[in-house]
Amino acid sequence: MKPLIILTGPTAVGKTNLSIKLAKAIGGEIISADSMQVYEYMDIGTAKIKKPEMKDIPHFLIDIRKPWQEFNVVQFSQEAKKAIAEIHSRDNIPVIAGGTGFYIQAVLYDIHFEENDGDAAYREELECILAEKGNQTLHEMLREADPDSADAIHPNNAKRVIRALEYYHQTGMQISKHNIEERARKSPYAFHYFVLTDKRENLYQKINERVDLMMEKGLVDEVVQLVKMGCRRNMISMQGLGYKEILEYIEGECTLEEAVYRIKRDTRHFAKRQLTWFKREQDVEWFDKSEYEYNEELILNEMMRRIKNESD
Secondary structure (H helix, E strand, C coil), X not given: CEEEEEEECCCCCCHHHHHHHHHHHXXXXXXXXXXXXXXXXXXCCCCCCCHHHHCCCCEECCCCECCCCCCCHHHHHHHHHHHHHHHHHCCCEEEEECCCHHHHHHHHCCCCCCCCCCCHHHHHHHXXXXXXXXXXXXXXXXXXXXXXXXXXXXXXXXXXXXXXXHHHHHHCCXXXXXXXXXXXXXXCEEEEEEEEECCHHHHHHHHHHHHHHXXXXXXXXXXXXXXXXXXXXXXXXXXXXXXXXXXXXXXXXXXXXXXXXXXXXXHHHXXXXXXXXXXXXXXXXXXXXXXXXXXXXXXXXXXXXXXXXXXX
């Protein structure tokens, strides 16, 4: 089995910088597992890595879609597998770095997704509920049918909520259980699944600081420009943290102060859900920054030691 390294963790924990150091140390190339960094023109709100920060390490799956184009886990899986094959062809090691656990899981275990036309009448019924009663009502329906999926899917991600409800309606089986069965598949890779984490209070402080920095860098102007390009709130890209809230401010639904408060609050909630996801995964190797005295070199050395032991 060919090698694959995963470096993930909650938002703002410091994955990007460490992934560059790790890739340099092992002869790696990086595949981004961030569902929002795939979109062009969306740089500030996604904390997208800049070219100079890449330190000449090749990066894949960044800026590969326009904000009005759809991108989903099936497309990610296809694109990531192509990148992995390309990296292996150069005898380098692919490093999947990012915080979208569902995307990582799909590639790591080569998960197959059910493709069907669904029940158009039921989907229409769900879309009517969404339009009339909002995201939260739909999400509460999912929580009754499939609590684990409700924990994993944000209420704002109406498309995935509807898909999970559809799957339950069609099969009588919770899609979360289906995903567990798929996850039990053996990975085709010789992998290390590193999860970087930190004490909750430190992580939340970093999130708040990051949001403040995004505002200073011009997140409002970035969203205004996206609106001028034709982006609207029903687009998947505009459901991203930071973009949805700033859109509400631009459209006069809240003050800027309220929008910033919501971004910070919802990002903290998102980080908590990410950690819950990774705790459910198998074969995960945790790296708590506080246990390594917040020294990246110590963390990197331990990761390298484990990778070397596996290859010996």
